[in-house]
Amino acid sequence: MLVPMRSILEAADQYHYGQAAFNMNSAGQIEAAIRIHELLHSGAILQGAEASNAYMGGAADFMHGTIEQKQAGAKAIGDAVKKYGADSPIPVALHLDHGKSLESVKACIDGGYTSVMIDGSSLPYEENVELTREVVKLAHPYGVSVEGELGVLAGVEDHVFSATSTYTNPMQAIDFFKKTGCDALAISYGTSHGANKGSNVKIRREIAIATKECMMHEGINGFLVSHGSSTVPPEYVARINELGGQLENTNGIDVNQLVDVSKSGINKINVDTDIRLACTRNILELFTGHPELQKSPSIGKIWEEMRAKPKNFDPRNYLGSIINTIITGEVPDEDVQKIVNCMKDGVIESIAPLLVQFGSYRKSQLIKPVTLEEMADRYKKEGI
Ligand SMILES: [Zn+2]
Numbered sequence: 001m002l003v004p005m006r007s008i009l010e011a012a013d014q015y016h017y018g019q020a021a022f023n024m025n026s027a028g029q030i031e032a033a034i035r036i037h038e039l040l041h042s043g044a045i046l047q048g049a050e051a052s053n054a055y056m057g058g059a060a061d062f063m064h065g066t067i068e069q070k071q072a073g074a075k076a077i078g079d080a081v082k083k084y085g086a087d088s089p090i091p092v093a094l095h096l097d098h099g100k101s102l103e104s105v106k107a108c109i110d111g112g113y114t115s116v117m118i119d120g121s122s123l124p125y126e127e128n129v130e131l132t133r134e135v136v137k138l139a140h141p142y143g144v145s146v147e148g149e150l151g152v153l154a155g156v157e158d159h160v161f162s163a164t165s166t167y168t169n170p171m172q173a174i175d176f177f178k179k180t181g182c183d184a185l186a187i188s189y190g191t192s193h194g195a196n197k198g199s200n201v202k203i204r205r206e207i208a209i210a211t212k213e214c215m216m217h218e219g220i221n222g223f224l225v226s227h228g229s230s231t232v233p234p235e236y237v238a239r240i241n242e243l244g245g246q247l248e249n250t251n252g253i254d255v256n257q258l259v260d261v262s263k264s265g266i267n268k269i270n271v272d273t274d275i276r277l278a279c280t281r282n283i284l285e286l287f288t289g290h291p292e293l294q295k296s297p298s299i300g301k302i303w304e305e306m307r308a309k310p311k312n313f314d315p316r317n318y319l320g321s322i323i324n325t326i327i328t329g330e331v332p333d334e335d336v337q338k339i340v341n342c343m344k345d346g347v348i349e350s351i352a353p354l355l356v357q358f359g360s361y362r363k364s365q366l367i368k369p370v371t372l373e374e375m376a377d378r379y380k381k382e383g384i
Helices: 005-014 027-039 050-056 067-085 102-111 125-142 170-180 205-217 234-242 255-262 273-289 291-295 300-308 320-328 334-358 372-382
Strands: 019-023 044-049 092-099 115-118 145-150 155-157 160-162 184-187 223-226 266-271
Touching (some): 005 044, 005 092, 005 184, 027 334, 044 050, 044 067, 050 320, 067 320, 092 102, 125 372, 145 170, 170 184, 170 205, 205 223, 266 273, 273 300, 273 334, 291 300, 320 334
Parallel strands (some): 019 044, 019 266, 044 092, 092 115, 115 145, 145 184
């Protein structure tokens, strides 16, 4: 069933495990992601960023999509999540990652998202508070959860870029929760976006511990989120480069540190890059192992685009020729089916171990199956 993200994070918090959240960029990936969460009996948080919405709304230049494209894409993602998740035995939340405006938050709520992030972290503090508060006022009457962000993460990811990071101040985080009424907060504590996180990253877990401790003393019933937390498995990168890719300086976060922080106050762990890498490697392997597909009328263009951009590992940049399948999940022929299978396998391979390692494996029955309407009532009664 579809639930607000809050109910999934309440269980993670209460039972001290980490809940991973995965970015999705096609109907097939959504189907595969829900299936693997079902098989491992884990709640699921699937995410679409603004660029994912634009892409799924048919924008070729998805980094600069229009609001109309984002509206269409939010609905396409919402429809796919409903199709595979509404009757699923596990609780599934659909969350907007790094929302930038009230307008795109609204598009997501209309499209069927059950949770939204508003990222005002690049704004002066008071403006961030004000924007996040506005989003809470908009989302909570629908029962939709809200994630804010405080502190700045370095790195590149979809609409987010920063050269340097500023760690989150735990005292300010308390003030932020109080003033905005948000459900979850992304903190900056050493992780960064993208595939180049630097070698030997040491997460400042003290920031999560201090923030969570202060929250308990202040009676704040909220959750902390770790962004930029892909593990970037070196064997994925090595294989991509063996097959003609040119990825350099790739470093992820050591999974043991993520397991550790999930027991030290972090409730949600965002992963995107790992999936992109696994899908790209699978598709390169497909074309290399079956050279006749390089000339396929329906998927040959994909190979050409991959060859032309060896530094790229974002499937959206080479799958434009099968965009209808990406958006709807409808498969016109056998060759396209092979690409879809590569994407599904990439999702399953990268997600499954993290569900086990972070500990959400076999916990789905601990999550209260709350509807959006019930959550809206709760917010109203509690005055938030
Ligand atoms: Zn992020």
